Amino acid sequence: MEKTDLLAQYMPAAAAPVIAKWIDYFQCEFKISKSRSTKLGDYRHPFRNEGHKISVNNNLNPYAFLVTTVHEFAHLLTWNDHKNKVKPHGEEWKHNFKRMMNPFLEQQVFPEDIRQAVVSYLSNPSAASCTDLKLSRALKQHDQLITKTHLEELPLHTIFTIKDGRKFRKGERLRKRYRCECLDNGKIYLFNPLAEVVVSGQ
Numbered sequence: 001m002e003k004t005d006l007l008a009q010y011m012p013a014a015a016a017p018v019i020a021k022w023i024d025y026f027q028c029e030f031k032i033s034k035s036r037s038t039k040l041g042d043y044r045h046p047f048r049n050e051g052h053k054i055s056v057n058n059n060l061n062p063y064a065f066l067v068t069t070v071h072e073f074a075h076l077l078t079w080n081d082h083k084n085k086v087k088p089h090g091e092e093w094k095h096n097f098k099r100m101m102n103p104f105l106e107q108q109v110f111p112e113d114i115r116q117a118v119v120s121y122l123s124n125p126s127a128a129s130c131t132d133l134k135l136s137r138a139l140k141q142h143d144q145l146i147t148k149t150h151l152e153e154l155p156l157h158t159i160f161t162i163k164d165g166r167k168f169r170k171g172e173r174l175r176k177r178y179r180c181e182c183l184d185n186g187k188i189y190l191f192n193p194l195a196e197v198v199v200s201g202q
Contacts, residue, residue: 043075152193
């Protein structure tokens with residue numbers, strides 16, 4: 001699967017080509033991680049022979065996923081500019097976060113409620129989007145787009161999530177089970193038709 005197509009499963013489709021370019025330009029290892037209770041995303045600077053690494057939780061709604069991704073790329077840009085000579089969420093990071101968020105505001109990828117919250121947040125971004133109540137509240141409103149259903153009710157090729165946070169694409173039915181591809185590792189798994197899954201209303 002093309003990088004842009006995979007990213008579009010997790011964030012607004014219009015944003016995916018920009019993020020794909022950033023991954024290539026910065027030669028960054030970008031990982032879509034299982035849900036972590038302590039953080040939404042993570043940035044690791046180059047160390048020894050390894051380059052930039054960014055990870056973002058796979059269970060975020062598309063807008064929260066994009067905001068978190070931009071947050072982590074702002075850390076990458078700040079590291080490139082200043083290494084570890086500045087505070088992690090200091091003025092330099094805030095400046096880069098604003099710069100990197102601008103393309104998505106111009107593309108109007110966010111619904112109006114989130115757009116307003118993002119603009120307000122950008123006036124003085126804090127350490128994490130989840131610590132800004134207005135932005136956090138707006139992003140959580142879109143968690144309500146998620147509904148539970150049985151696998152057999154979904155159209156072929158639908159993307160769904162299971163309880164542990166892994167994402168899959170529904171495939172053909174083989175006798176009693178559905179053949180589904182895990183988007184996290186590319187492996188094929190067989191699912192009971194009555195498996196309860198979560199579908200994001202992107």
